Amino acid sequence: MRTCNPCIAVAVVILSPTLMLAGTISGKVTYTGTPVKQKPISMAKEPSCEKQHPTPITTETVVTGANNTLENVVVYISAGGDEANAPSQAVTFTQKGCQYLPHVIALHTGQELHVVNGDQTSHNIHPMAKANPEWNKSQPPGAPPIVQKFDNAEFISVKCQIHPWMHGWFAVLKTNHYSITGDGGAFSLPNLPPGKYTVAAWHEDYGTQTQDITITGNETKSIDFSFKAKAY
Amino acid sequence: MKNTTHTFRIGISCLAWGALCILPLSAQDAPDVGPHPAVPRPKMESHIGNVTGHSDSSRAHYDYRRYCAGCHGDLGDGNGENAQWIDPKPRDFSAAVFKCRSTPTGTLPTDDDLFNTIGRGVTNSNMPVWNTFDPQQKADLIAYIKTFSPRWEKEKAGQPITIPPEPPVTIESISHGKALFTKLECWKCHGPQGKGDGPSAATLTDSKDQPIRPYNFAEGGNDSRFKCGSTNQDIYRIFMTGVDGTPMPSFADTIQPNDAWDLVHFLRTLQVHRHSKENDVLKAAGGKIPPYVEKEAPAAQPPSGPAGGGK
Numbered sequence: 001m002r003t004c005n006p007c008i009a010v011a012v013v014i015l016s017p018t019l020m021l022a023g024t025i026s027g028k029v030t031y032t033g034t035p036v037k038q039k040p041i042s043m044a045k046e047p048s049c050e051k052q053h054p055t056p057i058t059t060e061t062v063v064t065g066a067n068n069t070l071e072n073v074v075v076y077i078s079a080g081g082d083e084a085n086a087p088s089q090a091v092t093f094t095q096k097g098c099q100y101l102p103h104v105i106a107l108h109t110g111q112e113l114h115v116v117n118g119d120q121t122s123h124n125i126h127p128m129a130k131a132n133p134e135w136n137k138s139q140p141p142g143a144p145p146i147v148q149k150f151d152n153a154e155f156i157s158v159k160c161q162i163h164p165w166m167h168g169w170f171a172v173l174k175t176n177h178y179s180i181t182g183d184g185g186a187f188s189l190p191n192l193p194p195g196k197y198t199v200a201a202w203h204e205d206y207g208t209q210t211q212d213i214t215i216t217g218n219e220t221k222s223i224d225f226s227f228k229a230k231a232y
Numbered sequence: 233m234k235n236t237t238h239t240f241r242i243g244i245s246c247l248a249w250g251a252l253c254i255l256p257l258s259a260q261d262a263p264d265v266g267p268h269p270a271v272p273r274p275k276m277e278s279h280i281g282n283v284t285g286h287s288d289s290s291r292a293h294y295d296y297r298r299y300c301a302g303c304h305g306d307l308g309d310g311n312g313e314n315a316q317w318i319d320p321k322p323r324d325f326s327a328a329v330f331k332c333r334s335t336p337t338g339t340l341p342t343d344d345d346l347f348n349t350i351g352r353g354v355t356n357s358n359m360p361v362w363n364t365f366d367p368q369q370k371a372d373l374i375a376y377i378k379t380f381s382p383r384w385e386k387e388k389a390g391q392p393i394t395i396p397p398e399p400p401v402t403i404e405s406i407s408h409g410k411a412l413f414t415k416l417e418c419w420k421c422h423g424p425q426g427k428g429d430g431p432s433a434a435t436l437t438d439s440k441d442q443p444i445r446p447y448n449f450a451e452g453g454n455d456s457r458f459k460c461g462s463t464n465q466d467i468y469r470i471f472m473t474g475v476d477g478t479p480m481p482s483f484a485d486t487i488q489p490n491d492a493w494d495l496v497h498f499l500r501t502l503q504v505h506r507h508s509k510e511n512d513v514l515k516a517a518g519g520k521i522p523p524y525v526e527k528e529a530p531a532a533q534p535p536s537g538p539a540g541g542g543k
Binding site: 045121122124125126128130133134135136137138139140143144146161162163164 | 327329336337338339383387415416417420421431432435436437439474476477478479480481482483484485486
């Protein structure tokens with residue numbers, strides 16, 4: 001019986017993808033302690049952006065929600081998953097109001113990234129890549145999207161140096177199974193065939209945590225991550 | 233019995249003087265004088281004209297340690313013993329990110345690019361002009377610094393950008409260049425007069441989070457140079473390829489080739505103390521740059537074209 005389960009799983013995966021067993025891993029990311037207070041951003045040097053924010057936006061290093069939930073955490077399958085090909089659909093990263101929307105994006109190695117400038121001002125897009133080539137491109141208002149790919153997995157800090165408050169992240173992953181926590185800190189990784197997985201949760205300031213979990217069939221398994229907040 | 237004792241004594245002294253017994257055997261190529269042990273490195277080559285450089289030549293090893301390691305470090309990571317006194321910091325060869333390239337942003341430079349950098353030195357930095365090296369020495373050193381990053385084994389150098397012939401300098405080309413300088417917001421860092429005092433200048437940091445200043449065009453005299461050269465072609469190349477590892481981005485995707493030459497002509501006029509044909513043209517036009525008047529279909533008919541000379 002013990003040896004049969006994987007056989008069935010493999011057979012099902014190969015023979016009938018439509019009937020494929022698929023589990024879901026879902027949960028919530030929270031923090032303990034007191035996170036550092038985010039600072040308001042002055043865009044006085046860029047009036048065209050400043051006027052888009054009647055209430056000044058704050059830095060986004062740690063974004064929290066109600067009940068100690070933590071946003072902008074990339075939860076992904078770091079081991080055990082299929083290293084499927086990059087989706088043909090591009091991921092879009094927008095600069096609007098001198099802010100990166102969203103603050104964190106995730107994409108597959110080799111997947112197209114479209115960087116869009118929705119502002120009336122020039123930006124320079126400078127991903128501080130280490131495992132990938134480090135490029136730095138100017139994008140004036142009205143310029144077409146910058147199209148790029150990253151071949152190696154890494155978390156890349158992205159900056160605009162003309163507007164030094166602009167800071168974001170590219171999470172380049174070797175999997176399509178990822179979820180970025182938003183309001184409420186919730187994540188969900190659906191369509192996981194039976195198998196043993198390592199789930200990683202990455203936060204730009206608090207680092208990475210992992211948990212191992214096994215999916216046996218059509219089921220939803222719940223796991224939560226809790227990060228210890230840094231005082232500064 | 234006597235023999236055994238003798239062998240035993242050598243054994244004991246080797247234990248006691250372990251380092252001395254092992255070092256001469258393992259470091260036969262050249263003495264490793266740095267604080268870090270010699271690590272096996274790939275054998276790399278460089279090709280400049282008909283000169284081939286070899287990273288494993290004893291000369292490259294000696295020259296690097298004698299002339300380069302003091303700043304760039306034994307491991308090529310830019311952490312040499314002098315690095316703490318130097319600003320901007322010495323290049324970190326282990327990252328293989330280079331400022332002066334003829335190749336697009338994010339790509340490796342050509343061997344010729346590195347050869348030129350060694351021969352030229354880097355203005356406003358501690359990197360001197362290495363006139364004392366002959367071409368073979370430079371080629372060997374280029375091959376040697378390639379051993380510090382695996383990128384050189386995995387990637388090829390980028391394809392150098394194409395630089396079209398320079399059109400004549402006219403007051404119109406200068407005027408259009410100034411409009412581009414404003415539109416592309418070069419002034420945000422370099423300042424309206426190119427003095428390196430734009431609104432974003434004070435906050436700039438390089439890719440190692442070290443403060444860095446934008447280039448001040450107005451500073452220096454008749455011999456003022458840019459970081460990556462002094463000719464009009466060099467200026468063209470600098471902003472089209474970007475200065476990788478610094479906040480200076482590439483404008484290759486946003487500036488048309490002829491527009492780029494107009495920008496070059498304007499940038500020359502920011503070098504107020506330098507004699508140039510651009511400053512001559514500006515002086516002849518009364519010393520004032522007229523406002524640029526947008527023409528129809530600027531891409532099809534570049535403003536700097538021969539028909540554009542309205543005077």
